[in-house]
Amino acid sequence: MTDAALSVEQRSGVVYLTLSTPGCPVNIFSSQMAAELLDVLDALDSTARAVVVRSGKPGSFVNGAGVMLASALKRPEDVQLVTSTIRKAYQAFEDLDIPTVAAIRGNCYGCGVEFALRARYRVAATGYDTHFYMTELADYLFVPTFGATQRLPRLLGLEQAVRFLLWGEKWPAEEALARGLLDGLASDSDFDRDVEQIASDLAREGASTTLRGSVPVPRRGEDIGQATRDRIGTLPPAYRAAYAACYELMERAAGAAVSTDVDYADEMLASGQSAMTSVSKAAVTYFFVSQTSELACLRGSEPPRSFHVSRDVSPSAPRLLYDELKRRRVGDVTFDGDAVGAAPSRELRFVGWSRPGGRSRPEVGAVAVIDALHVGSLDWMTDVILYGPFWRTATRFFEVACRERTLVAQSTYRLLLKAGVKGVITQPGESFVTNDLLRAYLEPQIAFLEAGGAPEDLAVTLRDFGFVRLAGDWLSGSDLEACASLLGGERGAEHGTIRSVAALRALPRAHDAVRGTARDAVKNAVLVSLIAFAKRSVEIRTLMHPSLVDVIARELIDFPIGHASLCRYATTVRAKDLLAAEAGFRALVPSATVESVREYVRNGREYYG
Amino acid sequence: MLGNYFSPVVVAIRASAGRRLPPDVTAGHSLVFDLGFDSLSMARLGLALEEQFGRPILLDEWLSSESHPRNLTVGSLCAFLGSRLEADDRRGA
Numbered sequence: 195m196t197d198a199a200l201s202v203e204q205r206s207g208v209v210y211l212t213l214s215t216p217g218c219p220v221n222i223f224s225s226q227m228a229a230e231l232l233d234v235l236d237a238l239d240s241t242a243r244a245v246v247v248r249s250g251k252p253g254s255f256v257n258g259a260g261v262m263l264a265s266a267l268k269r270p271e272d273v274q275l276v277t278s279t280i281r282k283a284y285q286a287f288e289d290l291d292i293p294t295v296a297a298i299r300g301n302c303y304g305c306g307v308e309f310a311l312r313a314r315y316r317v318a319a320t321g322y323d324t325h326f327y328m329t330e331l332a333d334y335l336f337v338p339t340f341g342a343t344q345r346l347p348r349l350l351g352l353e354q355a356v357r358f359l360l361w362g363e364k365w366p367a368e369e370a371l372a373r374g375l376l377d378g379l380a381s382d383s384d385f386d387r388d389v390e391q392i393a394s395d396l397a398r399e400g401a402s403t404t405l406r407g408s409v410p411v412p413r414r415g416e417d418i419g420q421a422t423r424d425r426i427g428t429l430p431p432a433y434r435a436a437y438a439a440c441y442e443l444m445e446r447a448a449g450a451a452v453s454t455d456v457d458y459a460d461e462m463l464a465s466g467q468s469a470m471t472s473v474s475k476a477a478v479t480y481f482f483v484s485q486t487s488e489l490a491c492l493r494g495s496e497p498p499r500s501f502h503v504s505r506d507v508s509p510s511a512p513r514l515l516y517d518e519l520k521r522r523r524v525g526d527v528t529f530d531g532d533a534v535g536a537a538p539s540r541e542l543r544f545v546g547w548s549r550p551g552g553r554s555r556p557e558v559g560a561v562a563v564i565d566a567l568h569v570g571s572l573d574w575m576t577d578v579i580l581y582g583p584f585w586r587t588a589t590r591f592f593e594v595a596c597r598e599r600t601l602v603a604q605s606t607y608r609l610l611l612k613a614g615v616k617g618v619i620t621q622p623g624e625s626f627v628t629n630d631l632l633r634a635y636l637e638p639q640i641a642f643l644e645a646g647g648a649p650e651d652l653a654v655t656l657r658d659f660g661f662v663r664l665a666g667d668w669l670s671g672s673d674l675e676a677c678a679s680l681l682g683g684e685r686g687a688e689h690g691t692i693r694s695v696a697a698l699r700a701l702p703r704a705h706d707a708v709r710g711t712a713r714d715a716v717k718n719a720v721l722v723s724l725i726a727f728a729k730r731s732v733e734i735r736t737l738m739h740p741s742l743v744d745v746i747a748r749e750l751i752d753f754p755i756g757h758a759s760l761c762r763y764a765t766t767v768r769a770k771d772l773l774a775a776e777a778g779f780r781a782l783v784p785s786a787t788v789e790s791v792r793e794y795v796r797n798g799r800e801y802y803g
Numbered sequence: 804m805l806g807n808y809f810s811p812v813v814v815a816i817r818a819s820a821g822r823r824l825p826p827d828v829t830a831g832h833s834l835v836f837d838l839g840f841d842s843l844s845m846a847r848l849g850l851a852l853e854e855q856f857g858r859p860i861l862l863d864e865w866l867s868s869e870s871h872p873r874n875l876t877v878g879s880l881c882a883f884l885g886s887r888l889e890a891d892d893r894r895g896a
Binding site for chain 1: 820821822823835839841842843844845846847849850856858859860861862863866867870871872884887888891894
């Protein structure tokens with residue numbers, strides 16, 4: 195390989211190391227990058243009086259390393275071999291006897307956080323382009339491996355560390371500073387200049403006068419053990435061991451002045467063991483699914499040079515999203531002052547974009563925002579409709595609905611991604627794809643409850659399958675009247691029933707899964723209904739790729755990452771097994787749904803090769 | 804099997820690598836060690852392979868099928884695709 199992942203520059207005693215993974219839009223801390231870092235650190239001489247590590251990738255400091263490493267594990271013990279070069283590089287960086295700074299501009303995820311923890315100072319840029327997130331447990335169901343279980347509890351205190359590492363809170367830079375992860379902030383616009391000032395102070399004085407330095411947060415007799423164990427107990431059974439192992443390591447670290455080699459070895463073993471579980475392997479698969487979904491949505495479009503967003507004054511839905519985007523201070527996005535046209539309706543919002551090297555006047559598309567359940571036919575007044583019925587109450591997800599996949603839709607989708615909002619591009623038929631999925635997921639559950647099934651049995655059934663959040667959690671605060679109308683559809687007609695608001699209110703929440711008995715009939719009914727949804731969506735191309743089915747199912751109804759994804763789970767063999775149990779669930783799903791799955795089995799083609 | 808798959812696989816590799824590759828990509832090249840593939844370029848490769856073979860492809864199972872990343876070679880990928888796609892064709896026939 196000829197392309198370097200690291201570039202080095204030395205000025206006035208400060209060594210600037212710039213991370214830039216070749217051929218990749220974000221930084222991945224690969225073994226190659228680690229080997230280059232070891233070489234550079236080894237070659238430092240006495241003229242180097244401070245080291246700054248920064249990123250050459252817009253929007254990314256380090257996004258990860260773990261996915262490829264986890265994929266490579268065959269036995270828990272392999273983790274030591276697979277991570278050894280990265281581990282050595284982290285240690286060599288930490289062992290430098292001159293001041294070190296992690297200058298963090300762009301997302302800092304997982305092992306990127308663990309790398310930054312090895313710097314003496316951490317400075318981050320303000321703005322949503324820079325936020326902090328521990329991906330390991332939240333996204334991949336394995337215990338971190340580069341020291342986070344040891345360093346975070348002592349730096350942040352156990353309570354904050356648990357929120358960040360165990361429960362996967364995502365912190366913008368300001369919040370990361372307030373919670374003790376950072377030593378200072380620098381404005382996004384003057385970031386390089388501010389960092390250079392800090393670095394030259396460090397090179398001259400050996401210590402910073404502007405940064406507060408990492409002061410361990412005093413422990414306040416935290417007693418969160420029971421609450422944490424209780425919450426771990428509400429997770430799907432297959433997830434609990436990794437969370438419990440991680441928490442045990444963190445609790446031990448919080449109570450000790452320093453971590454020993456034994457502690458780090460225990461972390462590594464827990465990491466290897468958790469990464470070998472079937473749920474973790476499946477969760478790693480979801481990474482590829484979600485990346486594929488992004489690529490499929492953006493296929494054929496170039497990233498714009500910048501975005502421009504303007505809004506009309508009236509309805510609350512566009513205003514809320516507009517304010518959210520503005521509050522996040524996403525780079526390369528301008529607002530209002532750059533208004534680019536007259537609104538054809540007071541209901542609309544515009545997203546404009548400038549092509550790279552293109553004309554200065556932005557191109558414009560009209561985008562409507564609907565953030566409540568929409569029952570009835572679609573009204574295509576605009577190029578794109580952003581449909582996020584749970585945006586305000588539960589799920590930060592938008593269906594980017596369009597009649598055909600145009601640059602307007604792709605630019606809108608890109609803008610959401612940039613702002614950390616999940617979505618998929620859809621080409622709906624008579625109703626939003628979101629509504630189709632809600633029907634597929636909720637109808638069998640409602641039918642089960644209406645037939646006298648116990649909500650706590652339903653809760654345990656879904657939790658044991660792997661659902662962490664249940665419908666009762668994310669429907670709370672929504673318009674249940676509208677939802678009831680929505681569910682009057684196919685089965686309603688067949689059975690002559692109209693869904694009642696009372697039945698929707700009875701849908702359980704995750705905390706209802708304390709006692710109860712798992713019922714295979716309703717689990718099978720829900721899965722058959724979801725498989726039929728996937729088949730229909732791909733067939734009629736309301737979703738242009740199976741990965742989009744997977745993302746909407748994951749983001750909207752929380753389809754368990756422990757099963758990778760809906761389409762990965764829905765093999766023809768599994769579908770056939772489900773149909774073999776049809777007698778048990780026949781009353782809970784319409785016959786057309788069962789027939790559709792039967793056809794899928796007959797066809798014999800899997801969603802993914 | 805390699806013969807049927809090698810050329811389209813190399814086309815997909817070049818389209819998704821995002822970096823300069825050796826002029827002659829061989830069956831023995833490791834995608835990770837020799838061609839610099841990471842998790843994101845692997846996802847891109849899946850989509851590029853879809854364009855070559857006309858059906859969605861995820862590479863997660865291939866990644867976890869080899870005992871060491873060095874064994875994730877172009878030839879291993881061709882063999883994996885061959886077995887998967889041909890099995891899928893047989894089921895769908």
